[in-house]
Amino acid sequence: MRPSPARLLNILVPVKRAVDYAVKIRVNPQQTGVDLNVKHSMNPFDEIAVEEAVRIRERLPKGSEPINITALTIGPPKSIETLRTALAMGADTAIHVEIPESAPAPEPLGVAKAIRAIIEKHKDKEGVDMVILGKQSIDDDLGQTGQMIAGLLGWGQATYASKIDLNLEQKNAVVTREIDGGLEQVRVKFPMIITTDLRLNEPRYASLPNIMKAKKKPVTKLTPADLGVSFEPQMEILKVTEPPKRVGGAKVESVDELVEKLKAAGFNAV
């Protein structure tokens, strides 16, 4: 049992710097990866997570104790930009676990271990009540980090959240999740892990005054050694290749032609 918190709620938001979702992906000629000399942004699902943390604060009744939102990233020096975006959107503080530019991207298990280490460092001070992050990153599309953090810590998890209703008095949240056949509601006790799905919210654009304010917000720098973790990859990437090219582009001039082609391919009325 930790001592009564100085703050009402401590929210940790891990964010990832990834190739921007609109960039046309090109595999490099050596087939070792994709061309990374392109625009990068915060993983869209992590943006949704930052936005939700800020909205949780905005939804608190007036006069509530303050909450603390800490953004966290594991990445090379350039990842600081992603943290500044989170701070500009409304996060209060940030943690940058810096790895070399040349290092391979950390895997979900490594990231989960680092986050566990950070949460354990906070345990004696104020503790972390909620970790909210994207359900997947749009580069590796692995979609595991949140669940792994929950497994390592033994916390409850609510993945693919499309709505979050906190009940601070009862110390839990009712989360609506998008599942294969529709929707599901679960009640999760604090402390918890939530992963965000597309429809949870629409992230704000940081205003210029907020971008300026963000420059003054504190960023703590840590190394993997400070946390006692290693990001040594366990998944050996042997090669990265282009998918089979789809030859498209054939147009027809009329509905008649379209239906002819359907029938010729064997697609008739049932």
Place this chain on the structure above:
Amino acid sequence: MLPRRSFVVFRSFLSRNYASAPPPHALIFLEHRQGDVDSGSLSALTAASLLGGKVTGLVVGSPEYVPAVVDKVKKLKGLTSLLHSTSDLYAQQLPETLSPLLEKLLSDSEYTHVISTPSSLAKSLLPRVAAKLDVPSVSEITSLEHDSSSNSTTFTRPIYAGNAISTVRLSSSVPIKFFTVRATNFDPAPSEESQEIEVKAVDPVDVPECPVEHISTQLSKSDRPDLSVAGRVVSGGRPLKNAETFASTLNPLADVLGAAVGASRAAVDAGYADNSLQVGQTGKVVAPELYMAIGISGAIQHLAGMKDSKMIVAVNKDPDAPIFQVADVGLVADLYEAVPQIIEKLKQ
């Protein structure tokens, strides 16, 4: 103290010097709902068989459904044995209640691989278990090859919304290899009536202080074919105005073709269709014989969910819509004129 990089090499060296690598023994988590076996699980079973070793199925659920599911599942080709665990605790399938059972089965066991379909349940469950066992997990594999001499498994999987394919290997230094199997790449395992395999009950593992409680579920009901496995799909986008228009325009076309209905993210966001119909990078990935994209522009994230369809037909008012680049048959037209005409001509 050896630097960590050398330590990993040292461990692999030890593993490679085993007299003989243990043969693969996969544990496959087989899903079911209301007595029916999930079709994605059948494809995952086909993938499991490709490892070339034993395959043990695991069915977990409530007393109401498990016996009937076990009767169906024990005939599935590829399974060499079957475990089942029954409890009211498992009536609602939560990662927090299922994980302790899996951890118990896997700890100090001879299992080398853990497999499932990438359903919303399995995607939530498997990484939680993998982390507790301190191993990685490989999501959405599209092919696999197991090399028994080196005890390593090599997979391919899509990255960057399927715009690149990654070939990734887990070596012998990973003692239990977790992975989920993309169903569109593996035929579902058939049943073999004459198959006789060992079927064993496993005690449930109680979870005294579960931090999560299921409250309610809303499943979208439909008489249509299931989008994930339908041979024909009619999918609609943002121009379909509202939920009524979406249904009244597309349903007759889906009816005449015996097709499932899908939707773009824009259509789901706008409330025209249920989220369970979303096709795309973060929705359902489908590869039907026929995919008709009606009023869908063809954003990268949507293509990720349907570009492996055998035949793609697109109807869109915008001649420059990216969907035309992947369509086998493209018609630049107003969908409100074209779709009723297509329906009529199909009926002729």
